[in-house]
Amino acid sequence: MTRKIILFLIGVTIFGCSDKTKKASEEMPHEKTNTKIFTEPFFTVEEANKLVELPLHCVETNYPYKLGQVLESAEDLKEPSVLHPVFYGCFDWHSAVHGYWSLVTLLKQFPELEKAEEIKTILTNNITEEKIAQEVRYFDKKVNSSFERTYGWAWLLKLSEELHSWQDPNAQKLAKNLQPLVDIIVMRYKEFLPKLVYPIRVGEHTNTAFGLTFAYDYAVSRGEIELKKLIVKRAKEFYLKDINCPISWEPSGYDFLSPCLEEVDIMRRVLSKEEFLNWLDAFLPELKEDSYFIAVGEVMDRSDGKLVHLDGLNFSRAWSFYALSKQYPEYAHLKNLANKHIAYSYPNLIGDSYEGGHWLGSFAIYALNTLHNDE
Numbered sequence: 001m002t003r004k005i006i007l008f009l010i011g012v013t014i015f016g017c018s019d020k021t022k023k024a025s026e027e028m029p030h031e032k033t034n035t036k037i038f039t040e041p042f043f044t045v046e047e048a049n050k051l052v053e054l055p056l057h058c059v060e061t062n063y064p065y066k067l068g069q070v071l072e073s074a075e076d077l078k079e080p081s082v083l084h085p086v087f088y089g090c091f092d093w094h095s096a097v098h099g100y101w102s103l104v105t106l107l108k109q110f111p112e113l114e115k116a117e118e119i120k121t122i123l124t125n126n127i128t129e130e131k132i133a134q135e136v137r138y139f140d141k142k143v144n145s146s147f148e149r150t151y152g153w154a155w156l157l158k159l160s161e162e163l164h165s166w167q168d169p170n171a172q173k174l175a176k177n178l179q180p181l182v183d184i185i186v187m188r189y190k191e192f193l194p195k196l197v198y199p200i201r202v203g204e205h206t207n208t209a210f211g212l213t214f215a216y217d218y219a220v221s222r223g224e225i226e227l228k229k230l231i232v233k234r235a236k237e238f239y240l241k242d243i244n245c246p247i248s249w250e251p252s253g254y255d256f257l258s259p260c261l262e263e264v265d266i267m268r269r270v271l272s273k274e275e276f277l278n279w280l281d282a283f284l285p286e287l288k289e290d291s292y293f294i295a296v297g298e299v300m301d302r303s304d305g306k307l308v309h310l311d312g313l314n315f316s317r318a319w320s321f322y323a324l325s326k327q328y329p330e331y332a333h334l335k336n337l338a339n340k341h342i343a344y345s346y347p348n349l350i351g352d353s354y355e356g357g358h359w360l361g362s363f364a365i366y367a368l369n370t371l372h373n374d375e
Contacts, residue, residue: 038339054361055099058090094152098362150211157218199238203255209262256312261320308356315363
């Protein structure tokens, strides 16, 4: 009798385990082996007309606004538009900067935009010598020496780069007006980078690799040899010995950048082909596998300014994957993974709440530029 009971219990246990295993298998996501092909996102004038509404809606919107300033005295308590007569919109300084970048790059690529004249008027009225002089005065104050380091700095250089490469007489005037502020940012990079002992490896604004990447692009495009050499030197010192980046730990809850992929982006620029491929094999060996998969960053509440960061992560991952797949055929499979990330976040972009709408358009545009344009 005892033996029968034991056999019965064993049978129940085996059946139960088998059933649980089957259920777990049925519930497990199959994306890792999913070969679904995601459509390459369009970047046409129709899409540009939709995207441009996001920066148009925010670059001259005063409030809400996050100053992020250090007060030297009560005299510093002024309206955002007084402190920052150019970059007072889009909730904060850096978002205003890349809002202007969005206007410039979309008009540059699609001069037939429906609101082209409105965009030109905004650019001409705001990026003036006088207004930039006030932005310079703000940066000149000692208490503001680390203001927007290095995220806002990087986007300011990206805006300048875009203006200088635009073969339009007014664009050249705007670039000249912006230059005094650009010169300060270049100087700040040169002062800061030699003193930074350890890189900042986070998924938000202070990520060092992101700050280096846009600054490197500016240095190359504008012939800033000293800045370029400094970035190459520091990037190698920071990242050359890195191996086995734990990308499976990503994302953190508020990430809009991938710490691992931002390193890939800067090292792809500063290393030779052979050096880079050897480095990448040690840094993220799993990327080379045709079956490589990483889940998109999921957003549960797009009205939450921090949680919506994950849409930005999907766009920034996409631009990293696009760039890598275009430059190196052995990573071509990553293009579909980039398309998947775009497919998740892009449909939520237009009509998004102000928490995301004031900045996410720039990230989407940069991802689309990386796919459709030559670097």
